[in-house]
Amino acid sequence: xxxxxxxxxxxxxxxxxxxxxxxxxxxxxxxxxxxxxxxxxxxxxxxxxxxxxxxxxxxxxxxxxxxxxxxxxxxxxxxxxxxxxxxxxxxxxxxxxxxxxxxxxxxxxxxxxxxxxxxxxxxxxxxxxxxxxxxxxxxxxxxxxxxxxxxxxxxxxxxxx
Ligand SMILES: C[S@@+](CC[C@H](N)C(=O)[O-])C[C@H]1O[C@@H](n2cnc3c(N)ncnc32)[C@H](O)[C@@H]1O
Numbered sequence: 001x002x003x004x005x006x007x008x009x010x011x012x013x014x015x016x017x018x019x020x021x022x023x024x025x026x027x028x029x030x031x032x033x034x035x036x037x038x039x040x041x042x043x044x045x046x047x048x049x050x051x052x053x054x055x056x057x058x059x060x061x062x063x064x065x066x067x068x069x070x071x072x073x074x075x076x077x078x079x080x081x082x083x084x085x086x087x088x089x090x091x092x093x094x095x096x097x098x099x100x101x102x103x104x105x106x107x108x109x110x111x112x113x114x115x116x117x118x119x120x121x122x123x124x125x126x127x128x129x130x131x132x133x134x135x136x137x138x139x140x141x142x143x144x145x146x147x148x149x150x151x152x153x154x155x156x157x158x159x160x161x
Pocket of ligand 1: 007045047066068071094095111115
């Protein structure tokens with residue numbers, strides 16, 4: 001199941017407006033999965049790299065995978081701007097997972113798992129993830145913080161009424 005086209009043309013907006021995840025979350029993931037440069041990360045449905053880039057920036061070799069080319073273009077530009085060079089950007093969706101060679105310490109899916117054939121993904125990942133590794137399925141219900149001007153405006157409206 002790949003949502004070809006659904007996100008077409010949204011990459012620039014995601015890169016600019018999509019809230020990121022808090023540092024405390026990344027610190028916790030890095031500690032739990034021992035991301036000390038020895039294992040690899042796969043970020044499936046990476047979008048413009050909100051998870052990939054901070055985790056790769058810590059020194060973890062990463063693959064950012066997404067079916068939408070716009071997203072990957074924005075992600076690559078953002079990574080280059082931040083001098084994060086250890087990410088391979090791959091066009092593909094969850095249906096292409098089995099074509100990813102090698103094993104991964106950690107597979108992340110940030111605000112993307114719900115778009116996938118979840119059973120197929122979990123079955124495929126069972127053979128893809130290292131024994132001491134795992135999955136992080138992140139949503140923004142409790143993780144995303146108001147980081148953008150538009151979010152601060154909305155917060156201001158809801159607290160002032
Ligand atoms: C809401 S964005 C999330 C981007 C980023 N991971 C984040 O945390 O903000 C969802 C992403 O999932 C991707 N996507 C949609 N269907 C997918 C599938 N079947 N397999 C992998 N990625 C998919 C979309 O192209 C889009 O970039």
